Structure formats: C-alpha cells, structure tokens
Amino acid sequence: MTGRLRDKRIIITGAVGNIGKAAVEAFVAEGARVVIGDVDVARGEEAAAAFGPAVRFVPVDVADEASLAHLVEAGVDWLGGLDVLAQNAGLMRSGSILDFDAAAFDRLFAVNVRALFIGARHAIPHLKKSGRGSIINTASLAGKRGGPGLTAYAASKGAVIAFTTTLALELAPERIRVNAICxxxxxTAFNQPIIDFMGGPEAQAAKVSAMVPLGRQGQPHEIAPLFVFLASDESSYVTAQSILADGGAFNG
Known part of the structure; x- marks a missing residue:
C-alpha cells in the first residue's frame, strides 16, 4: 500500500462484478474506506467480509431511487462523510433494434443513465461538504464508437458521457470533479450478451483481434488504476473527461 487514497471515503455501486471488485480492491490497497453497493446481496456480503474492516456492504437496486438514496445516506453515516462516488453499476443488453421493445430500452436507461443522475443528486450535498469531491461514472467505448447489436447500449453509454461532461462543468465551482471511464x-461476464449476438467466443475473439491494436481484451485489474487515479488528489486538475481504456480500439 502506498496510501494514495488514505482518508478517502468512497461509495461505489456495481461493486461485486469483475471491474467493480477490482476497483474496490485497488481502493482498499491505497488506504481508502469503501462502502460497496450491489443488487447481489450474497456476493456483496461475501466481498465485504473478504475485504475486511475498511469495507462495508449496503444492498442497492440502482433503478430504485429510494434504494439508491439509502445507499448514499447509509454510506455517509458509516464513512463520516463522502469524498468519492464511483457509479459503476451497469446493464448490458444486445440485439438488433427490431428485437428491442420499449420496456427493454427503458430498463437499460434506468440502470445505465437514470441511476447516475439520481446517485449524483443524492451524493452532491455530501461531496460539497468534503471540499474535494470526485464523481466517477463508468461509460464505455460503445458510447464513443457503437457497433451492430449495440444500438440501445451505445445510446445509454453515450448519454453517460454527455451527462458526465455537463455535470463536470456545473460542479466545477464547487470543486467537485466529474469524469468517466470508458x-x-x-x-468479463458482463459482455456475454454481445458475445452471444456476435456468434460466440470464437467470433468475438476474431473481432477483438481485428479491431484492437493491442490484439487482446483487457483485464479488470487494468481498468482499476483509473478508478484510483480519478479518486485521488493526483487527478485534481482532471475533470469533464471520458477516459478510454480500450487497447487502442477507438483509433484502430
């Protein structure tokens, strides 16, 4: 541990998936205290027990405003304040536009976009008190560069990028930074719907090899350092950014 996040108080949603769990591990390793929120209660409690006394689990359904408000308030009570809100919960759905109905589209936006709006609204008063707040939203390469089968998902992640940029400008006078990781x-298992749409793992591997200049998929532990950087004071002059971690795919 180098203590880059010593005394930082963090709430993170989507904390038991591959990227979320890697981010929590990195936060704790750098000295933060972390409240982890997820809809999966069993895995959340297991993760909190494994991480030890610096971590507490609070169940949350980010699509439900009351549940999300409870996460923020319970988290702030336990942490004694709030310095960082990492909004990592997300939903992946794929398929042609003709296979999507309005209910599926609305559910995607409820989890991927609306939840970030609500989470920020409840967290901002506490971040203002800290005087050094940071909001980290998880977007996606798909929000910058879509593809077949990703119409709804890419639209939701594009909205996350626009939300992040605009909120950062609004909150800059309050010394609250807002950035997105793409x-x-x-x-991760999160990508299984689009892998299935592409025709299975072999077809997906061929696509990755062709589109990613580094020639491979990333691993969750390669994304986690961005969470640490954006949570830390090292990024004190970084706001309104959507940072790609894509092996060069956007420019490939």
Whole structure:
C-alpha cells in the first residue's frame, strides 16, 4: 500500500462484478474506506467480509431511487462523510433494434443513465461538504464508437458521457470533479450478451483481434488504476473527461 487514497471515503455501486471488485480492491490497497453497493446481496456480503474492516456492504437496486438514496445516506453515516462516488453499476443488453421493445430500452436507461443522475443528486450535498469531491461514472467505448447489436447500449453509454461532461462543468465551482471511464473489450461476464449476438467466443475473439491494436481484451485489474487515479488528489486538475481504456480500439 502506498496510501494514495488514505482518508478517502468512497461509495461505489456495481461493486461485486469483475471491474467493480477490482476497483474496490485497488481502493482498499491505497488506504481508502469503501462502502460497496450491489443488487447481489450474497456476493456483496461475501466481498465485504473478504475485504475486511475498511469495507462495508449496503444492498442497492440502482433503478430504485429510494434504494439508491439509502445507499448514499447509509454510506455517509458509516464513512463520516463522502469524498468519492464511483457509479459503476451497469446493464448490458444486445440485439438488433427490431428485437428491442420499449420496456427493454427503458430498463437499460434506468440502470445505465437514470441511476447516475439520481446517485449524483443524492451524493452532491455530501461531496460539497468534503471540499474535494470526485464523481466517477463508468461509460464505455460503445458510447464513443457503437457497433451492430449495440444500438440501445451505445445510446445509454453515450448519454453517460454527455451527462458526465455537463455535470463536470456545473460542479466545477464547487470543486467537485466529474469524469468517466470508458472500457473497451474487457474479459468479463458482463459482455456475454454481445458475445452471444456476435456468434460466440470464437467470433468475438476474431473481432477483438481485428479491431484492437493491442490484439487482446483487457483485464479488470487494468481498468482499476483509473478508478484510483480519478479518486485521488493526483487527478485534481482532471475533470469533464471520458477516459478510454480500450487497447487502442477507438483509433484502430
């Protein structure tokens, strides 16, 4: 531990998935205290127990405003304040536009976009008190560069990028920074719907090899350092950014 996040008080959603769990591990290793929120109660409690006394689990359904408000308030109570809100919960759905109905589209936006708006609204008063707040939103390469089968998902992540940029400008006078992380292909179960749409793992591997200059998928531990950087005072002059971690795919 180098203590880059010593005394930082962090709430993170989507904390038990591959990228979220790697981010929590990195936060704790750098000295932060972390409240982890997720809809998966069993895995959340298991993760909190494994991480030890610096971590507490609070169940949350980010699509439900009351649940999300409870996460923020319970987290602030336990942490004694709030310095960082990492909004990592997300939903992946894929398929042609003709296979999507309005309910599926609305559910995607409820989790990927609306939840970030609500989470920020509840967290901002506490971040103002800290005087050094940071909001980290998880977007995606798909929000900058879509593809077949990703119409709804890419639209939701594009909205996250626009939300991040605009909120950063609004909150700059309050010394609250807002940035987004945009992972490309990362080796997680989260991507299974688009892998299935592409025709399975072999077809997906061929696509990754062709589109990613580094020639491979990323790993969750390669995304986690961006969470640490954006949570830390090292990024004190970084705001309104959507940072790609995509192996060069956007420019490939």
């Amino acid at each position: 992972p490309g292909w990362v080796d």
